[in-house]
Amino acid sequence: MNPLKIVHAACPLDCPDACSVQITVNTEGRATKIQGNPDHPVTRGFLCAKVTKYLDLVYSPDRLLVPMRRKSGIAKGPVPAGKHAEVFERISWDQALDTIAARFADISAAFGPESILPYSYAGNMAALGYGSMDRRFFSRLGASRLDRTICSAAGGEALMSVYGVKLGTDPEHFRHARTILAWGANILGTNVHLWPFVQEARQQGARLIVIDPYKTRTAQAADWYLPIRPGTDSALALGMMHVLIAENLYDADYVARFTHGFDQLRVRAEEYSPARVAELTGLGVEDIVRLAREYATAIPAAIRMNYGVQRGQNGGAAARAIAMLPCLTGAWKHLGGGLQLSTSGAFPFNKAALERPDLAQSSPIGRPGRIVNMSRLGHALTELNDPPVQAMLVYNSNPAAIAPNQNTVLRGLRRADLFTVVHEQFFTDTTDYADIVLPATTFFEHKDFEGAYGQYHLQISEQAIAPLGEARSNVTLFRQLAQRMGFTESCFLDTEDDMIDQALDVTKEDSPWVYGITRAQLEAEHSVRLKFPQEQNGGAFQPFISGEWFRTPSCKAEFYSEALAAQGFDPLPGYVPAEESRHSSLARRFPLELLARKGDNYMNSTFAALPGHRAMEAAHSGLLEMHPLDAAARGIVDGDAVEVFNERGKIPLRAKVSASVPAGVAASRLGWNKLTRDGQGVNTLTSETLTDLGGGPTFYSTLVEVRRARAGEEVSEE
Numbered sequence: 001m002n003p004l005k006i007v008h009a010a011c012p013l014d015c016p017d018a019c020s021v022q023i024t025v026n027t028e029g030r031a032t033k034i035q036g037n038p039d040h041p042v043t044r045g046f047l048c049a050k051v052t053k054y055l056d057l058v059y060s061p062d063r064l065l066v067p068m069r070r071k072s073g074i075a076k077g078p079v080p081a082g083k084h085a086e087v088f089e090r091i092s093w094d095q096a097l098d099t100i101a102a103r104f105a106d107i108s109a110a111f112g113p114e115s116i117l118p119y120s121y122a123g124n125m126a127a128l129g130y131g132s133m134d135r136r137f138f139s140r141l142g143a144s145r146l147d148r149t150i151c152s153a154a155g156g157e158a159l160m161s162v163y164g165v166k167l168g169t170d171p172e173h174f175r176h177a178r179t180i181l182a183w184g185a186n187i188l189g190t191n192v193h194l195w196p197f198v199q200e201a202r203q204q205g206a207r208l209i210v211i212d213p214y215k216t217r218t219a220q221a222a223d224w225y226l227p228i229r230p231g232t233d234s235a236l237a238l239g240m241m242h243v244l245i246a247e248n249l250y251d252a253d254y255v256a257r258f259t260h261g262f263d264q265l266r267v268r269a270e271e272y273s274p275a276r277v278a279e280l281t282g283l284g285v286e287d288i289v290r291l292a293r294e295y296a297t298a299i300p301a302a303i304r305m306n307y308g309v310q311r312g313q314n315g316g317a318a319a320r321a322i323a324m325l326p327c328l329t330g331a332w333k334h335l336g337g338g339l340q341l342s343t344s345g346a347f348p349f350n351k352a353a354l355e356r357p358d359l360a361q362s363s364p365i366g367r368p369g370r371i372v373n374m375s376r377l378g379h380a381l382t383e384l385n386d387p388p389v390q391a392m393l394v395y396n397s398n399p400a401a402i403a404p405n406q407n408t409v410l411r412g413l414r415r416a417d418l419f420t421v422v423h424e425q426f427f428t429d430t431t432d433y434a435d436i437v438l439p440a441t442t443f444f445e446h447k448d449f450e451g452a453y454g455q456y457h458l459q460i461s462e463q464a465i466a467p468l469g470e471a472r473s474n475v476t477l478f479r480q481l482a483q484r485m486g487f488t489e490s491c492f493l494d495t496e497d498d499m500i501d502q503a504l505d506v507t508k509e510d511s512p513w514v515y516g517i518t519r520a521q522l523e524a525e526h527s528v529r530l531k532f533p534q535e536q537n538g539g540a541f542q543p544f545i546s547g548e549w550f551r552t553p554s555c556k557a558e559f560y561s562e563a564l565a566a567q568g569f570d571p572l573p574g575y576v577p578a579e580e581s582r583h584s585s586l587a588r589r590f591p592l593e594l595l596a597r598k599g600d601n602y603m604n605s606t607f608a609a610l611p612g613h614r615a616m617e618a619a620h621s622g623l624l625e626m627h628p629l630d631a632a633a634r635g636i637v638d639g640d641a642v643e644v645f646n647e648r649g650k651i652p653l654r655a656k657v658s659a660s661v662p663a664g665v666a667a668s669r670l671g672w673n674k675l676t677r678d679g680q681g682v683n684t685l686t687s688e689t690l691t692d693l694g695g696g697p698t699f700y701s702t703l704v705e706v707r708r709a710r711a712g713e714e715v716s717e718e
């Protein structure tokens with residue numbers, strides 16, 4: 001008998017691919033290998049470079065493995081590498097839980113429970129780890145509710161306003177496309193399991209067109225690359241519509257049967273002549289016309305829009321306009337046509353059972369807590385009153401690095417009167433400000449299940465190994481904290497299996513494709529294709545081939561949204577320049593549009609703890625990429641130490657003069673603050689301005705100026 005055990009898990013990182021993972025465990029209970037499931041139709045046997053090295057993370061000597069508290073008298077702030085023992089001292093889990101429960105009770109009595117703020121995002125995106133026992137806990141406590149806008153709020157609202165549901169073209173169908181538009185989508189960097197389908201299509205003659213202000217690896221591999229100016233996508237999409245309508249290249253039948261508001265859209269699109277759009281986007285008039293024609297005629301045409309598009313102030317309108325294109329051309333009718341932004345709407349679990357918002361009625365305030373937008377954390381910690389935030393429990397997130405307007409965030413985190421608890425796998429930029437640090441498990445060490453936002457398979461993730469050290473999962477932490485707070489509701493005793501069962505307890509009406517899938521089936525099969533009736537007789541799931549799945553008020557695809565109009569928004573998509581763009585007055589002082597991008601070898605800031613991942617990312621970290629013209633205008637040459645600044649702060653970087661960005665645009669990458677020379681990450685420069693829709697962050701609407709560093713300010717080599 002083979003002494004090695006293969007355990008089936010699912011990658012829980014915030015990634016559309018949601019890979020099916022096989023973990024080999026030896027007789028000592030140690031994981032020895034990780035690989036992509038060869039039988040999974042989207043994973044297809046490979047993992048991204050980051051997770052291929054996931055054993056380095058699990059068994060890292062720097063893993064946080066015991067609870068700790070800040071030693072008395074030590075101020076909050078950056079802890080130099082290797083100095084954590086001088087700042088934190090080991091405590092037991094019992095001591096940690098007792099302390100947290102006592103402080104929460106005191107703070108709640110003094111300021112009201114809404115002075116307690118949960119702060120979490122998708123460090124763990126599996127269903128239980130992302131939001132289950134924690135949501136129950138904070139509801140019952142009466143804590144502030146976090147509006148989790150940091151990633152996809154604008155795009156999500158946009159998609160909902162047009163379709164009323166988050167569905168999209170199956171990644172497996174991209175192989176049938178003849179035109180693929182990667183629109184603000186770095187497929188090779190952040191969605192690599194779509195790539196084999198793109199390549200299959202190209203082998204059959206498809207063309208890949210990339211629309212991105214940054215020349216990504218995906219753009220370099222494309223058949224046609226359009227370097228659009230940041231934040232001008234709504235204009236480009238409207239310009240395409242202008243051409244499609246003027247040249248009668250739209251699908252009048254699809255438009256008549258399945259869309260709402262064409263007449264109003266036609267009038268709006270008339271305002272966006274190719275000449276005007278060329279001026280706004282920086283693209284050529286012929287290119288805009290050709291793009292529209294190719295999109296409408298080289299069919300099936302699929303658009304992969306990713307969330308890069310909606311990370312600017314006009315991002316909601318941009319995502320709306322792009323999302324409308326396949327409705328205008330009827331691209332949804334063709335296998336391999338349509339659009340994908342998110343597929344998450346295919347997996348409605350029983351959220352009410354999982355998260356129990358009803359528990360708020362039993363809290364001291366007897367109602368759900370106030371809402372705090374996570375994209376304005378700096379504001380929340382430094383300005384919010386009535387009540388002020390007095391305690392914060394951070395998990396699944398590293399806000400000191402990833403939240404915008406970093407200087408204000410850090411000023412808030414530094415407050416001595418703020419009680420901060422951080423549940424983490426590593427000492428991050430955020431633990432540097434913690435009063436208590438708690439060790440968290442990795443997905444090897446707990447059980448969970450998950451849907452996906454880039455494919456249509458439901459998966460279970462089995463526990464492969466025992467928790468390392470004293471690490472505990474998010475579910476365990478909040479289960480135990482609930483006991484300490486004296487919450488007697490039986491749901492606080494639920495096991496992982498109980499919660500999986502509850503989440504899968506859906507009705508056929510609410511969740512037709514999940515309905516009938518059980519935990520037992522998931523445990524036996526690991527990954528289960530959603531139950532699309534079309535596939536039972538050999539057909540394919542094409543979400544908007546007919547009008548069946550539109551969930552808007554009109555039950556059609558909405559070009560014109562009365563619902564948005566009623567909320568005071570523009571009912572049609574339009575181009576509005578961002579407050580921070582080359583078209584705004586601020587550009588006179590800060591003339592460069594900065595793309596504060598993600599790293600290909602990190603997952604936001606995850607993996608920055610690991611030397612191997614840092615080495616893979618090294619060629620890109622600490623750099624400001626700028627166009628030769630912008631560099632020359634400032635007397636900067638490749639390799640120069642530079643200072644990048646705006647009204648919010650400044651960071652030292654090294655200039656990389658290259659054609660990866662158009663003139664007027666600069667780019668730098670996200671990572672750990674503590675790996676930079678000044679301990680300040682790229683979010684020092686980004687603002688708390690919110691998007692037009694959804695209250696999302698505007699990382700990609702940031703203006704900066706650059707100058708050569710003065711003597712003595714050279715950026716030191718790592």
Ligand SMILES: Nc1nc2c(c(=O)[nH]1)N[C@H]1C(S)=C(S)[C@@H](COP(=O)(O)OP(=O)(O)OC[C@H]3O[C@@H](n4cnc5c(=O)[nH]c(N)nc54)[C@H](O)[C@@H]3O)O[C@H]1N2
Binds near residue numbers: 228308
């Ligand atoms: N390797 C890796 N993979 C990841 C992540 C990571 O950090 N690293 N992050 C994960 C997360 S959190 C998410 S949300 C997903 C999705 O990740 P995405 O949101 O798709 O990722 P981004 O790289 O931010 O944006 C995609 C592209 O949009 C471009 N872009 C920026 N501004 C504009 C604009 O105004 N117009 C257009 N057309 N393009 C623009 C950027 O240059 C970028 O190449 O990826 C996940 N996968």
Ligand SMILES: Nc1nc2c(c(=O)[nH]1)N[C@H]1C(S)=C(S)[C@@H](COP(=O)(O)OP(=O)(O)OC[C@H]3O[C@@H](n4cnc5c(=O)[nH]c(N)nc54)[C@H](O)[C@@H]3O)O[C@H]1N2
Binds near residue numbers: 123442474604686
């Ligand atoms: N400038 C700039 N800023 C950005 C972005 C950008 O493109 N540019 N992208 C934005 C986007 S799209 C997103 S989604 C956010 C992401 O922001 P975050 O969700 O904060 O992402 P990470 O930086 O990956 O931090 C996740 C942390 O969770 C921890 N973790 C992992 N698993 C678990 C677990 O099971 N339990 C607990 N308690 N902790 C766990 C990891 O160790 C890691 O430190 O960043 C945003 N910030």
Ligand code: SF4
Binds near residue numbers: 013015016017019603
């Ligand atoms: S991060 Fe994405 S591509 Fe990498 S293993 Fe996880 S799901 Fe797959």
Ligand SMILES: [Mo]
Binds near residue numbers: 150151152
């Ligand atoms: Mo994200």
